[in-house]
Amino acid sequence: MPRKHSIMDGKQLVFIDMDGVLVNFYGGVKKYYPCFDTYAEEKQREITAELSARSGFFTALEPMPDAVEAFQQLARKYEAYILSTPDWNGVNSWTEKRIWVEQHLRDPAYKRLILSHNKGLFSGRALIDDRLRNGADNFKGEHIHFGTEKFPDWKAVLKYLL
């Protein structure tokens, strides 16, 4: 029986972060904490951990603008995987990330979700990530720093990678 998805067809690997890249995580956070950006980093971590642990928080999050179409386009040219770091203590986030992928990205993302606390273990053409944490700075390939001046949004990323 043929495999539904093969990684043997010569396409390059591209890894895509969830929070702040595919998923409008901070938009969801600001619904509960409108002044989130003004808090100290430790307080921000406490808030995101608390919300991530809350049942239904993650699955209610909206995609980032153009993210769904961008994933589909990237998945046609590349072996596109989602590489996301869930909250270790908030086990809901592990399940809800998987549900979110099915709800929003559907077929092109089938069995393409990788949850890891060390993105430095992976190598490929590119990692599209809005942060340097969780090993993103050690990724073996190009780090496309989403949300920066060079790559402010999905339009800029697609122009670069397609």
Ligand SMILES: [Mg+2]
């Ligand atoms: Mg992120």
